[in-house]
Amino acid sequence: MANTESSGSSRWFGEEGARTARLMMYILLAVVLMSMDQRGHYVAKIRSTVQVAFEPVFFLVGWPASALRTLSEQFSSRQTLIADNRQLQQQLLKTAAAVQTQAALGQENQRLRHLLQATHGRAYTFLFAEMIRVDLDPFSHKVWIDRGAKEGVFAGQAVIDGLGIVGQVEDVMGNSSSVRLISDPDHALPVQINRTGLRTVAYGTGKTDLLLLPNVPLQADVSPGDMIVTSGLGDRFPPGFPVGEVEQVQRDGGETFARVYVRPFAALDRGREVLLIERVTKVEPVPAPVEEP
Amino acid sequence: MNTSRESRSVMLLTIVAAMLLSLLPLPEILVPLKPYWVALVIIYWSLETGGMINLGMAFLVGLGLDILSGSLMGMHALSLVVMVFLVQRFRYRLRFFPPWQQALSVLGLLVNDRIILIWITALLGEPMPTWQYWLPPLISIAIWPWLFLLLDSLRARARR
Numbered sequence: 301m302a303n304t305e306s307s308g309s310s311r312w313f314g315e316e317g318a319r320t321a322r323l324m325m326y327i328l329l330a331v332v333l334m335s336m337d338q339r340g341h342y343v344a345k346i347r348s349t350v351q352v353a354f355e356p357v358f359f360l361v362g363w364p365a366s367a368l369r370t371l372s373e374q375f376s377s378r379q380t381l382i383a384d385n386r387q388l389q390q391q392l393l394k395t396a397a398a399v400q401t402q403a404a405l406g407q408e409n410q411r412l413r414h415l416l417q418a419t420h421g422r423a424y425t426f427l428f429a430e431m432i433r434v435d436l437d438p439f440s441h442k443v444w445i446d447r448g449a450k451e452g453v454f455a456g457q458a459v460i461d462g463l464g465i466v467g468q469v470e471d472v473m474g475n476s477s478s479v480r481l482i483s484d485p486d487h488a489l490p491v492q493i494n495r496t497g498l499r500t501v502a503y504g505t506g507k508t509d510l511l512l513l514p515n516v517p518l519q520a521d522v523s524p525g526d527m528i529v530t531s532g533l534g535d536r537f538p539p540g541f542p543v544g545e546v547e548q549v550q551r552d553g554g555e556t557f558a559r560v561y562v563r564p565f566a567a568l569d570r571g572r573e574v575l576l577i578e579r580v581t582k583v584e585p586v587p588a589p590v591e592e593p
Numbered sequence: 594m595n596t597s598r599e600s601r602s603v604m605l606l607t608i609v610a611a612m613l614l615s616l617l618p619l620p621e622i623l624v625p626l627k628p629y630w631v632a633l634v635i636i637y638w639s640l641e642t643g644g645m646i647n648l649g650m651a652f653l654v655g656l657g658l659d660i661l662s663g664s665l666m667g668m669h670a671l672s673l674v675v676m677v678f679l680v681q682r683f684r685y686r687l688r689f690f691p692p693w694q695q696a697l698s699v700l701g702l703l704v705n706d707r708i709i710l711i712w713i714t715a716l717l718g719e720p721m722p723t724w725q726y727w728l729p730p731l732i733s734i735a736i737w738p739w740l741f742l743l744l745d746s747l748r749a750r751a752r753r
Contacts (some may be wrong), residue, residue, distance in 0.1 A: 319648075319681065326652050326674045333656075333667030338717065343666050350660050357661070358616070365618040433618050442663060478663075485719060506719055 348471040355473055358444070362432055424538065427451060427576040429459075432476060441467075441484035441504065445574060448475045456536055458577045464542040464565030465489065465530060466574050482543070483508045483568050491543050492531040496521050499531050502543060502562060508569040511544055513560040520558065522549050528562050538577060597645075603751040604638050604645060607744060608654055616661055625725040628733035629703060631658055635673055636699055637744045639680045640687060651677040668713055672706045679705070696737050703730035 337343040429445040447453050449472050457469040459479050467481040482489050483504040491513070492499045498520055502511045516522055526546040532539025544564040551558045611630035619627060631654065639646040655670030662669070679702060680687065687698055707730060711722065 316682075319678065322648050323674065323678045326648050327671060329652070330655075330667035330671035330674065333670070334665050334713065337666035347660055347666060351663075354661060357613070361613055361616040362618055434624075 351471065352473045355476065358433065358476070425578045427453070427578045429574050429576055431572050431574065441481040441487070441506070441508070441568075442470065443467075443479050443481065444476055445479055445576075446476055447576065448473045448477050450474055452578070453477050453576060458537045458541075459574050460541060460577060461566050461571045461574050463567060464544060465537060466566045466568065466571070468536060469576070479574070481508070481568050482511065482564060482566075489537065489543065490531045490533040491528045493522060493546075494527040494529045496526075498522070499533065500560075502528065509563055510547075511562040511564055513562060514557060516549075516558045516560045518551055518553075518556070518558050522546060522558065522560055524548060599751045600642070600748055601645060603747055604642070607634050607638075607747065610634075612654075612658060612661060615658070626728055626732050628729055628736050629706070631669075632673065632676055632703065632706065633699075633733055633737060633740055634744070635677060636680055636702065637741060639677050640684065641745075641748070643681065643684055646677055648674050648677055665713070665717070668710065671713075672709055675709060676702055676706055692738065696734055699737055700730055700734045703733055706730075 333343060337347070427447060429447040431443050432446045433444045434442075445459075453469055453472050455469055455472055459466045459468060465482055467479045467484075467487070469477050470480045471478045480487055481504070482502070483506065485504050485506045487504045489502045489511075490499070491502045498516070500513050500515050502513050505512050511528075513528075524546050528543045528546065530537040530539055530541045530543060542565050544562040544566075546560055547563045548561040549558055550561075608631065611634040615627065615630045635646060635651060635654065639651075651673040652670045655668075655673040656666070658664075658669040658673075659666050683698075687695060690698065704727075707727060711726070715721070
């Protein structure tokens with residue numbers, strides 16, 4: 301069969317050679333594109349712009365799944381609803397109790413800060429968001445949520461769920477945005493060990509149930525079970541949010557640093573609902589009540 | 594020619610449908626089993642019509658898939674270009690294979706494609722995938738005969 305697209309090149313290379321030459325050209329092009337995407341930002345910019353244009357497509361494709369979900373919610377039985385409701389009530393009661401003590405603690409903290417003339421405390425407001433899809437590429441740790449620029453989402457915004465840090469917003473579109481998970485091998489999260497206050501950086505490993513702290517000194521006081529929280533350095537993630545729990549500490553005398561493995565709290569591979577930390581407001585310290593002598 | 598234009602539009606439609614199908618959100622359990630729809634459709638068309646899919650087109654389709662699925666730009670483009678090249682290279686032999694042998698060679702193409710992808714991810718320094726990574730070619734091959742018949746009938750209808 302005559303190849304319609306080969307015009308001039310086949311004269312020199314022959315039919316087969318021309319095709320191989322074209323293959324080589326396309327492979328080269330693909331490799332250049334991939335390395336540009338990996339290293340630089342131009343391709344990523346172009347990609348995110350094009351993705352904005354494709355937002356309706358994603359909506360269209362996601363429609364059957366969301367319709368199915370609505371249907372199953374419609375038809376879920378009375379018993380499950382009652383059980384769910386009861387469980388939620390209990391949970392609410394527990395959290396309400398916790399919040400009560402928290403409020404008192406917060407007041408106390410503010411008073412102490414005032415006494416010490418320390419900086420202001422912080423208060424957060426959250427924006428609720430739902431995951432609409434997970435990126436198909438199993439190697440990219442990225443999910444999409446149903447909030448975008450219209451709701452005031454911005455790139456770099458911290459994303460948490462009920463248990464811990466999930467990731468940060470990467471690309472923002474009109475009605476949706478993408479979130480880079482903390483398990484991405486390219487993601488670094490400034491953290492500290494809650495018990496000792498040791499500051500370090502948590503890197504993703506590519507597995508959703510494991511983070512790595514590669515820069516912990518050998519003699520540092522770290523042991524399995526220690527809680528890791530965000531340190532707030534780097535101004536992206538607010539301080540004090542739980543990240544995970546130390547699972548394993550490898551101390552090899554031949555190396556400079558211990559390798560500390562952390563199991564993240566957040567349901568990176570299961571959760572569907574997340575919270576965006578919307579705004580950090582400074583809380584004025586409450587003056588301590590003046591005690592009469 | 595009119596018939597070729599019609600079958601060309603059928604081809605484009607099926608490719609777009611395959612792309613949408615691969616974007617379809619699935620329950621968590623089914624995700625690792627998702628067949629490589631676009632590759633199957635592209636293999637069919639380049640096997641059956643030869644000249645209608647050229648390398649440039651495979652490249653463009655791959656880029657589109659990269660944009661939609663959020664993978665590294667050029668990854669699917671590379672994979673589809675290599676696939677179309679191999680099909681074109683061995684087309685005359687593949688076409689006269691009995692169906693089961695043809696299915697086996699499609700499996701070979703898909704496994705080869707997985708090897709290329711694993712090579713790229715290794716270069717990127719990503720962790721090695723689990724054994725589930727090798728499931729989609731097997732699922733795809735189970736779907737292949739049915740897809741083949743479906744696309745054949747679509748093409749015949751367009752020609753009529």
